[in-house]
Amino acid sequence: MTETHPETTEVPHAAEASAGGHPFAAAPQEYDAILLASFGGPEGQDDVIPFLRNVTRGRGIPDERLEEVAHHYRHFGGVSPINAHNKQLREVLEKELRSQGIDLPVYWGNRNWGPYLEDAVKEAAANGHTRLLAVATSAYSSYSSCRQYREDFARVLLDTGLAGTVLIDKIGQYFDAAGFVQPFTEGVAEALSEFSAAGFAPEEIRVLFSTHSIPTADAERSGPRDQDFGDGGAYAAQHQAVGAAIMEQLAAESAAQPGTEWQVVYQSRSGPPTQPWLEPDVCDRIAELPAEGVKAVAVVPLGFLSDHMEVLWDLDNEAMEAAEEAGLRAVRTPTPGVHPAFVTTVVDLIKERMQAVPADQRPRLTELGPWYDVCRPGCCENVRLGFRPAAAGLAP
Template structure:
């Protein structure tokens, strides 16, 4: 398949105080989330001047990708479209159409497969194509990369940097907590989200030779009556403090950059929870624009441009599929609470 552009597709975020409520209304449209939760999250953004760091992080990612692609002779113009805030996906696709782009690869800034992390992005692409109309470019999403060597090596480097901050005599006993965004069980039932997360955590643990780890969740937003993935990171941190642990490393493996769920839910709330119970808290880094991560994106592009190129993947699960099945990552919100 020939491709003549790369589209970076992301979540979007407010870039000023007046953007916060309209942005969150975009995010939560059609979802059963209490208004009180929306206003609570709005306050999180206001702590940072109403500006989410995600848009600037995407600008930095695109700048690094342009350099990486050019250095390897890959001539693909890069476009950028968001789901929930400017620059919107439909505007990016309109520009692609006007520029004569016929077929684009799509890099989504979401690592793991779920409705909100994969299928919804593909649905957004289809909606934008319909809105743009005739001659809207074909858009093929790049496969997920939770077990790609580039992702695992990047996250392993982040964890090693955190381990090095702990005195050697306490290092092996340090609690390594991997976090990811909690999702409703009705969503996780129909995707490989948890399976992929567990495999990524296992691979990073193996690479860092740190066996003392667990996977937890953060940032749930649904009503209390709806079951979501647990345990919550702050609850686990408090339990660790009560059990006599001394050091906790929190690695936000479910996020590719330091956006709001990392800055507030971890660097503020989780850090405060650790302080309450006397735990030494270290928040490990995200992939961001680390060179190995940028190299990985280029490798994923190359394998789609050249079908004879071997696909890289660590562990027994192998590389993910290039094209999602029709029933991939469905969501059934009506799943009842167990018991």
């Protein structure tokens, strides 16, 4: 993807090679720390409602409605696995950086629970680390998976008084980077092999690539506003492209036989019934499969980096129950987590940014990539909130 932008355009809170607004870093640049940015999750039963209040802040949702979601967390003792995953990811990322001769510490901060982004940025600044390159634990383009992180970076810098002292850039969305996709590909291959060994014909097998549903209006605004990605915007297009890349690779390797069908489905809807969200729902789709002659289904958590609550509850619990009720043999494949290929890819993405590798020399698995170092004007608007100040991108 190529795009030009006037030299005079400035990107708030950015390092010099990104401040001009070019889609990709204009020159090599140094950073002195990595900022691992994530969603966060409760660490016990008493944390659950305060955490959900943070997640839904500004929407006026009463606690009794939050309890409808809280029982997912309470089922697991009030503890989300996402924090434990991020601790592990931070550790292996620092180790991989050192193994490649990159002496950068990794600070970790969350949007909705401790350790908060504010604490991570203040800690970095106190240690003299003021040029931060952020890695968000969300691979796709949408408000909640990209722009909201960028807004939080700007908010944190302003609220802490560190704007002008600390710079924060962000690596581009990595949905089609090889090491992110590889664990999904391996999982689908293993599931198909298991189904084949059990005697299922290709036409009796379905692969469902599942990701978090979002409001249709927000999905349509995902990605740059001057590009047409079709229904569902960049968010849906990116998932569709990655699913196709996985199945094409497996077909080329004869791991997926002709006749094996697949599609992208959605999960974890949380909006009011009157508000359109991306569909079809994964459980609804599973219920329809027997009538289509399907006897086995592989559910692939394509939109998720790790086994956090939406995977453990919505897929391992609800989707597997739906498959059992439908009389289907079902497998939920792994997320990338701390798969070595993914960790290596994150370091590769960091090096691409530091070295200002030209876009045409950044290998990706789909025609949509590589995604931008600097988010484009009007990217990933939230319909309800509009555009708020954000780092790592051009103003609308």
